Structures are given as structure tokens and as C-alpha cells.
Amino acid sequence: MIKKIEVFAARLQLKEPFVISYVHLDDMPTILTRIETDEGVVGWGEAVPDQNVTGETWESTYHVIKHELAPLLIDEDPFAVDRIHKKFNEKIDGVPSAKAALDIALYDLMGKMTGQPVYxxxxxxxxxxxxxxxxxxxxxxxxxxxxxxxxxxxxxxxxxxxxxxxxxxxxxxxxxxxxxxxxxxxxxxxxxxxxxxxxxxxxxxxxxxxxxxxxxxxxxxxxxxxxxxxxxxxxxxxxxxxxxxxxxxxxxxxxxxxxxxxxxxxxxxxxxxxxxxxxxxxxxxxxxxxxxxxxxxxxxxxxxxxxxxxxxxxxxxxxxxxxxxxxxxxxxxxxxxxxQLSDKAGLGIEVDEQYVKEITCFSCEIK
The missing domain is CATH 3.20.20.120 (Enolase-like C-terminal domain)
Incomplete structure (x- = not known):
């Protein structure tokens, strides 16, 4: 069962500005989520909102996850992904990147709990x-x-x-x-x-x-x-x-x-x-x-x-x-x-938690 969720509002430094038709970015704002089960298994997720595409900002996504979505996961089974998405959608319409941040972490968890890569x-x-x-x-x-x-x-x-x-x-x-x-x-x-x-x-x-x-x-x-x-x-x-x-x-x-x-x-x-x-x-x-x-x-x-x-x-x-x-x-x-995709369980990556903390601007914990 899920027992703890941490949310990190961070900014990643780009090698050069990213410029498209409607925005110029000097760094990339992101929201990282860390979900932990009662047995200590950890899954990571991410939201990169775009207010011109998804209607979400970096700050709004953080608050939606913190106050609306993450609390729905406490004591949930990570494998109940259909039920969880139904709960998300009944709680709040839209906000797709906020939902993605938790969905991705669930799949990382499911992979690690079964010893299988997500694919x-x-x-x-x-x-x-x-x-x-x-x-x-x-x-x-x-x-x-x-x-x-x-x-x-x-x-x-x-x-x-x-x-x-x-x-x-x-x-x-x-x-x-x-x-x-x-x-x-x-x-x-x-x-x-x-x-x-x-x-x-x-x-x-x-x-x-x-x-x-x-x-x-x-x-x-x-x-x-x-x-x-x-x-x-x-x-x-x-x-x-x-x-x-x-x-x-x-x-x-x-x-x-x-x-x-x-x-x-x-x-x-x-x-x-x-x-x-x-x-x-x-x-x-x-x-x-x-x-x-x-x-x-x-x-x-x-x-x-x-x-x-x-x-x-x-x-x-x-x-x-x-x-x-x-x-x-x-x-x-x-x-x-x-x-290159590895055959390691979950997403197949080892997140540098210390670096996550270094680039985090604000964070919270939901239990």
C-alpha cells in the first residue's frame, strides 16, 4: 500500500535556451513525485506542465498534486491504476500533467514490485x-x-x-x-x-x-x-x-x-x-x-x-x-x-535524490 508521497518543484538547467513559437525557456521547470509503499519500495514520476498546451503552470501543478491528487493515493494499491485514474477524474477535470506525475510513479512502482521493466x-x-x-x-x-x-x-x-x-x-x-x-x-x-x-x-x-x-x-x-x-x-x-x-x-x-x-x-x-x-x-x-x-x-x-x-x-x-x-x-x-533501455525493473533508472534536493525550489510531503 502507498504510505507517503513527496512532491518536488524543481528547475533543470538547459544547455541553451529552448525556443518554440510561443515560449522562450532558459531553464525547464518540472515537478517530480516520489511515491513510497509501506514496504519501502519507491516509484518516481514527473510533470512538465505547459500553460499554452495543458492549461497548467508549474505552481498550479504543484498545488493540484499536493492538495487534490496525492491525498487520494494514501493507502491505495499501486496496481489499482484504473480505479486511481477514476478517482483523479472525479476529483478534478483536466490537469493532465499533474495526473501524469503520479501515474508514471505508479508504473515505476509496479515494475519494481514485480521485478519487471515497465514495457x-x-x-x-x-x-x-x-x-x-x-x-x-x-x-x-x-x-x-x-x-x-x-x-x-x-x-x-x-x-x-x-x-x-x-x-x-x-x-x-x-x-x-x-x-x-x-x-x-x-x-x-x-x-x-x-x-x-x-x-x-x-x-x-x-x-x-x-x-x-x-x-x-x-x-x-x-x-x-x-x-x-x-x-x-x-x-x-x-x-x-x-x-x-x-x-x-x-x-x-x-x-x-x-x-x-x-x-x-x-x-x-x-x-x-x-x-x-x-x-x-x-x-x-x-x-x-x-x-x-x-x-x-x-x-x-x-x-x-x-x-x-x-x-x-x-x-x-x-x-x-x-x-x-x-x-x-x-x-x-x-x-x-x-x-538505450535497460531490463532493470520499473523505469530502469536510478534517481539521484541528492541532486533532486539541490535543484528543488519548494517541496512537500503527504502521508
Whole structure:
């Protein structure tokens, strides 16, 4: 039974600022959760909220976990994940990253209590390895091209670029990166809701020769009609991200035929358990999936990695957070662009609890 939950509001130092269409981050605020059973088994979870995507702030997520969600877990069975999510949803609507922070810790606990890696609990290995891209923040076309070239030289075979500030400049960014990396390297483009319908169609039309794998969430999350029109006219695949948080959103996308692909994020869905439902629904619709990242630490990253490797409908992933931090809360191993998963129980990582305390701004304990 669960006897204690600790919540740490921490900030991780980035190697360089992370810049996308709607935010500039100099460090990454995160909420880490530590759940302990009456037998002393410990599970770790993480929330990386995004007020522009999930409607949660760093501070609000901390308080929701502390006052609303964590108390529901005291004396609960960690394996009662369906019942626990039902309790969460009856207590408070939304707040998916707050729920994910506890959900991930539950799966880490379940793995450790059974001596199994998380992927074995949710389907086993559907893939032999996880190849990750390198994600490039918004900069000048020249700077992005230089970054992309260096990443390819270091062994990355997939480059994803952030755009969405100005359509004409974004066209220059896409062209510059493609020229820098050559024709063999895969290129993905993410506007993070930064364009309107006409801008999107212009960018796609003028970068057709760049052979982009897909354009991700080009328009506002709510505008599925525009997304549908773009998909109907685009020669390239369209991926929905911010437009889908849960199975109800995905039903709408599938019925409208508004996207070719789905980006699943644990912070949007509420954790591994609801993300599995999204993957199953997408599979029924023959919609390939990606497990995306909110730039989580090793904890959230490995949770996403276990999900990604366990489902055949999940074709790609962006488990890149640990590559972006000066120092992480646990060690994650990459061999060039391959993320290594161990066969250790749970998430398969050893969290540096002393370092967690060093980077924590405020914390609490629930018993």
C-alpha cells in the first residue's frame, strides 16, 4: 500500500535556451513525485506542465498534486491504476500533467514490485530499438542549418526543427536545414500552432522540394476544420499534437479525417494509462503515432520510452529531454541517436535524490 508521497518543484538547467513559437525557456521547470509503499519500495514520476498546451503552470501543478491528487493515493494499491485514474477524474477535470506525475510513479512502482521493466507490463517490446531525432529551437536560418549539420555529423539521422514565428522566414529555415543535412537525413517540421491556414499551405507549397516527413500542428489546436483542409491539400503528412489531449479529441480528429498522424504526450494525456487508450484508438483508425516530449527529465523521458517501445502503432518518438540538460536527475544512455533501455525493473533508472534536493525550489510531503 502507498504510505507517503513527496512532491518536488524543481528547475533543470538547459544547455541553451529552448525556443518554440510561443515560449522562450532558459531553464525547464518540472515537478517530480516520489511515491513510497509501506514496504519501502519507491516509484518516481514527473510533470512538465505547459500553460499554452495543458492549461497548467508549474505552481498550479504543484498545488493540484499536493492538495487534490496525492491525498487520494494514501493507502491505495499501486496496481489499482484504473480505479486511481477514476478517482483523479472525479476529483478534478483536466490537469493532465499533474495526473501524469503520479501515474508514471505508479508504473515505476509496479515494475519494481514485480521485478519487471515497465514495457513488459504494457505489451512487451514491439520494437528492437528507439531511434531519436535531434530537435532544433527557433533561430536564424543560418544558425539552424549549422546546428543541423553538426548533429548529423555526430550520428543523428533525423532532424526536427521548430518554426512558427513568420511563414516567410520559416520557409527559409526549412530550406536552409534541408540543404545543410543533405537528402538522406529525415526532416520534420513543427510549427506549434504558429501559422494560420493560408500560411500553412504557403509553407508546404514552397518547401515541397525539401521532402519534409511531416508538418506538425501547423494551426491552432481547436481549429480542426483548418487542419482537415490542410491535410486534404497537402502532398505531405500532417501530424496533430496540441489538438489531441484525450480519446474524445482523437475521436473528433478521426471522424473529421483531420490528420494523418498523432503525437501522444504523457503530459497531455495524463500519463501512461490514458496514453495506452490513445494508442489503441489510433491503431483502430490505422493512424501512426509518435510519443512526443515536453522536454522532460530522465524520469518522464524513460516513461515515454517504455510506452514507445511497447506499441507497434507508435512508429517514432522524441525522447530527447536528457540531451538538452546540463545535468539530469538520472543517467540515460544514448548511442549516437539510439536511446538505450535497460531490463532493470520499473523505469530502469536510478534517481539521484541528492541532486533532486539541490535543484528543488519548494517541496512537500503527504502521508
Amino acid at each position: 513488459q507490463l504494457i505489451g512487451g517490446k514491439a520494437h528492437e530499438e528507439l531511434q531519436v531525432p535531434r530537435v532544433i529551437s527557433i533561430k536564424s536560418p543560418e544558425e539552424m542549418a549549422k546546428d543541423a549539420s553538426e548533429f548529423v555529423k555526430s550520428g543523428f539521422r533525423n532532424i526536427k526543427i521548430k518554426v512558427g514565428t513568420n511563414a516567410d522566414l520559416d520557409i527559409a529555415r526549412i530550406r536552409a536545414v534541408r540543404e545543410a543535412i543533405g537528402e538522406e537525413v529525415q526532416l520534420r517540421v513543427d510549427a506549434n500552432q504558429g501559422w494560420n491556414r493560408m500560411e500553412t499551405l504557403k509553407v508546404i507549397r514552397e518547401t515541397t522540394a525539401c521532402h519534409v516527413d511531416w508538418y506538425e500542428q501547423p494551426v491552432k489546436a481547436h481549429d480542426l476544420r483548418a487542419l482537415k483542409e490542410i491535410r486534404a491539400l497537402s502532398p505531405c503528412s500532417i501530424m496533430v499534437d496540441e489538438g489531441v489531449h484525450n480519446i474524445y479529441d482523437l475521436v473528433d480528429v478521426i471522424e473529421m479525417r483531420a490528420a494523418d498522424m498523432l503525437n501522444i504526450k504523457l503530459m497531455k494525456s495524463g500519463g501512461i494509462y490514458p496514453a495506452l487508450a490513445l494508442a489503441s484508438l489510433a491503431e483502430a483508425a490505422e493512424m501512426p503515432c509518435q510519443v512526443g516530449s515536453m522536454v522532460e527529465s530522465a524520469i518522464g523521458t524513460m516513461a515515454g520510452a517504455h510506452l514507445a517501445i511497447s506499441k507497434s502503432i507508435i512508429h517514432t518518438n522524441e525522447m530527447v529531454g536528457p540531451l538538452m540538460f546540463v545535468k539530469d536527475v538520472a543517467n540515460v544512455t544514448y548511442y549516437k541517436d539510439i536511446l
